[in-house]
Amino acid sequence: EIVLTQSPGTLSLSPGERATLSCRASQSVSSSYLAWYQQKPGQAPRLLIYGASSRATGIPDRFSGSGSGTDFTLTISRLEPEDFAVYYCQQYGSSPQWTFGQGTKVEIK
Amino acid sequence: EVQLVESGGGLVQPGGSLRLSCAASGFTFSSYWMSWVRQAPGKGLEWVANIKQDGSEKYYVDSVKGRFTISRDNAKNSLYLQMNSLRAEDTAVYYCARDSVYYYYYMDVWGKGTTVTVSS
Numbered sequence: 370e371i372v373l374t375q376s377p378g379t380l381s382l383s384p385g386e387r388a389t390l391s392c393r394a395s396q397s398v399s400s401s402y403l404a405w406y407q408q409k410p411g412q413a414p415r416l417l418i419y420g421a422s423s424r425a426t427g428i429p430d431r432f433s434g435s436g437s438g439t440d441f442t443l444t445i446s447r448l449e450p451e452d453f454a455v456y457y458c459q460q461y462g463s464s465p466q467w468t469f470g471q472g473t474k475v476e477i478k
Numbered sequence: 479e480v481q482l483v484e485s486g487g488g489l490v491q492p493g494g495s496l497r498l499s500c501a502a503s504g505f506t507f508s509s510y511w512m513s514w515v516r517q518a519p520g521k522g523l524e525w526v527a528n529i530k531q532d533g534s535e536k537y538y539v540d541s542v543k544g545r546f547t548i549s550r551d552n553a554k555n556s557l558y559l560q561m562n563s564l565r566a567e568d569t570a571v572y573y574c575a576r577d578s579v580y581y582y583y584y585m586d587v588w589g590k591g592t593t594v595t596v597s598s
Contacts, residue, residue, distance in 0.1 A: 401582050401583060402582075402583045413588040413591055414523060414573070414588055415588070419584040420581075420582040425586065457522065467515075467585075469525065470522070471522045
């Protein structure tokens with residue numbers, strides 16, 4: 370089973386700042402199988418990034434994804450007030466089929 | 479509009495059963511793998527189960543194997559999760575999600591969720 374470890378657990382930043390979120394896999398993951406989601410309180414997750422670096426439909430270009438192998442990064446270039454949320458990475462595997470990281474909370478400093 | 483709407487959650491005693499439903503609209507339901515994902519209070523996301531387009535393949539997370547059964551009715555554009563022998567640790571919001579598993583793999587459509595509480 371591939372384990373995804375996200376860091377930091379919480380990121381305290383101000384609007385306009387840059388956010389860098391890390392997702393590290395316990396084994397190599399195909400970039401095609403790596404996605405990022407945003408979740409706000411009381412809401413369902415929303416797909417942000419798929420294929421490690423492709424933005425989903427309607428996602429602003431301040432969101433970008435990068436990485437390969439075991440190390441992946443989600444970057445928010447300039448935080449907007451609506452970006453304060455919890456972010457999850459996800460990978461597709463064999464057993465279990467899908468695994469998520471534990472999440473990174475981006476909070477207002 | 480592409481939409482998933484879950485229903486069937488509620489309060490159930492430990493050892494009890496519950497059947498969740500997910501109604502799909504706005505897309506060709508029978509063309510997609512579908513998943514159930516849950517989130518315990520204050521915790522992260524956990525994939526629970528998924529099912530192939532024609533129902534011929536089903537996969538489960540180890541913690542629910544033998545207790546939960548995923549199924550679908552393509553004629554009714556509906557996904558189901560039969561949950562038996564429920565435990566306190568099954569308490570969560572349960573989301574249904576559409577799997578995209580072609581060249582890229584992700585879940586691109588999510589319902590708003592239905593809450594399951596297992597408590598005496």
